[in-house]
Amino acid sequence: METTELDATRAAATSAPSPLAVDATDLHKGFGSVRAVDGVTLRVEPGEIVAFLGPNGAGKTTAIDMLLGLSHPDSGEVRVFGESPRAAIAHGLVSAVLQTGGLLKDITVKETLDLTASLFADTRPIAEVMQRAGIAEIAARRVGLCSGGQQQRLRFAMALLSDPGLLILDEPTTGMDVEGRRSFWSAIRADAQRGRTVLFATHYLEEADEYADRIVLMSRGRIVADGTTAEIKNLVSGRVVRATLAGADAVALAALPGVDDVEIKGDRIALHTRDSDAVARHLLTTTTARDVEITAQNLESVFVALTSDTGAGIDTPGTRAARNEAARNSEGSRS
């Protein structure tokens, strides 16, 4: 069987003491008074496909720039396959597909790849990367005549030249139509099945759900949830039952079947639940609750709940693990 640099990366990653594709600890980055990234700790295992999901201004690009060595954290540390980001890029271990820029409009798709390949000491064959990125048929087309989706697949092919162990994509399908999006992702997914680690930023829950194994939710510079796509979707797919209930017992409400989270502000309660009918029935028949209201969760409401001061109750194994580790670290630094 053919051996690639990717295989070698993986072999090195499994035998080396720091096998993580991404090992970022307590990253902070501010611009003036804006805390763009505010204490992000992220570990990505080789072979994982991770979506960074968050609204505009969440800090995704700022975090990615630090992973790529394009900017330096104000504090915190990043390792990529055990190396600094710049060393990892120089060694061809990490490549990126960014949203815009970097393409010359007057040369062809193949000429673009020839030019990019000339910058590296060693690359995968150009015909092979064009095939993998799904652009072999448009090799002779001028870049300026390619659609937005085709240009993104060209950027993807450029990123594959060094056969990187880690591919980072920052909102790679922004502005593409549905078909462009679908064919772009099918090329990425087919390639990822070979074991490449992929980290991508997106605004779209559907995109994260369809193409990632794990979703890291970012909001206001922080990771507010980290879990499997099923866990994150579960947060988003439930409903919230709100009611007015004096003297509510948080523990009893949390014990109701299907209730994932309880918020109490004065006499107003909000129960996040997968069985809103049962919860509403319980409130109306066995308590003095009134003004009962049921609303569907959506990504926006989950972001709000997770980032509000009172919404710390929604949790996933990933956020728990990160919190436990932070607590251990701070205990360690005190002792």
Ligand SMILES: Nc1ncnc2c1ncn2[C@@H]1O[C@H](COP(=O)(O)OP(=O)(O)OP(=O)(O)O)[C@@H](O)[C@H]1O
């Ligand atoms: N160079 C900069 N100078 C000043 N502020 C910046 C700079 N880069 C980012 N910011 C601010 O940092 C915050 C995080 O921005 P960032 O681009 O990382 O978010 P994002 O999650 O990638 O958003 P989007 O999805 O809109 O690209 C925002 O408030 C943004 O305005």
